[in-house]
Amino acid sequence: MSGLERGQLRRVLLDLQQGFAVTVAEDRLQLNLVKAPPYSAVPTPVSCFIDGEFHAYLGCAAEAFTIANLPMYSGKSLEIRSYCACCYEPISLEVEGISLMAQQPADICVAVVNSPWSWGPGIPCDRVCDSFHFVLGRTHASNFEEQIGRSGVVATTEQMQAVSRGTAMRRMHAPDWGPIRREPDAFIEVFRETGIDVSAWQVM
Ligand SMILES: [Zn+2]
Numbered sequence: 375m376s377g378l379e380r381g382q383l384r385r386v387l388l389d390l391q392q393g394f395a396v397t398v399a400e401d402r403l404q405l406n407l408v409k410a411p412p413y414s415a416v417p418t419p420v421s422c423f424i425d426g427e428f429h430a431y432l433g434c435a436a437e438a439f440t441i442a443n444l445p446m447y448s449g450k451s452l453e454i455r456s457y458c459a460c461c462y463e464p465i466s467l468e469v470e471g472i473s474l475m476a477q478q479p480a481d482i483c484v485a486v487v488n489s490p491w492s493w494g495p496g497i498p499c500d501r502v503c504d505s506f507h508f509v510l511g512r513t514h515a516s517n518f519e520e521q522i523g524r525s526g527v528v529a530t531t532e533q534m535q536a537v538s539r540g541t542a543m544r545r546m547h548a549p550d551w552g553p554i555r556r557e558p559d560a561f562i563e564v565f566r567e568t569g570i571d572v573s574a575w576q577v578m
Pocket residue numbers: 458459460461462463509510514517
């Protein structure tokens with residue numbers, strides 16, 4: 375129990391949602407938590423296993439590169455299981471700390487099928503999570519884009535690791551880490567710096 379009154383708790387959860395820390399069913403009296411990144415309370419295509427046993431669903435593909443650096447997993451190897459968003463071929467990654475130890479198959483990529491220009495400050499993290507999907511290389515990324523009628527950019531696992539490093543290093547490590555505000559141009563710059571082709575996100 376939080377010890378907070380219902381009204382106070384609603385306010386706290388909405389503040390946390392504004393700061394990208396949770397997604398809450400804000401239209402429900404029960405204030406159900408949908409996500410608290412890197413975790414998801416509802417099933418997603420990305421799951422985490424420890425020693426062969428299911429541990430948790432993750433918010434999205436990007437969280438595969440942040441979860442293992444949380445302090446409670448120090449020295450542990452985590453297995454991330456997912457599938458290609460276009461054809462459901464299974465994929466797996468082994469992560470430890472901020473390191474990607476192994477991936478199967480070798481050509482796993484992450485398709486980001488939306489534009490950061492639609493992720494302004496204050497939007498729930500669930501909306502951003504919904505844009506990140508594992509795929510088996512660029513051809514499968516294109517297939518997925520055609521299937522859903524959206525487009526975006528494609529990152530290798532090494533590039534996603536670099537993009538996610540700031541979050542991985544600070545979450546549960548930096549007590550003064552403030553609310554996350556998704557400023558689109560700054561977000562795009564982080565992608566560009568890692569060598570990801572962000573031309574699909576240029577403002578015309
Ligand atoms: Zn595929």
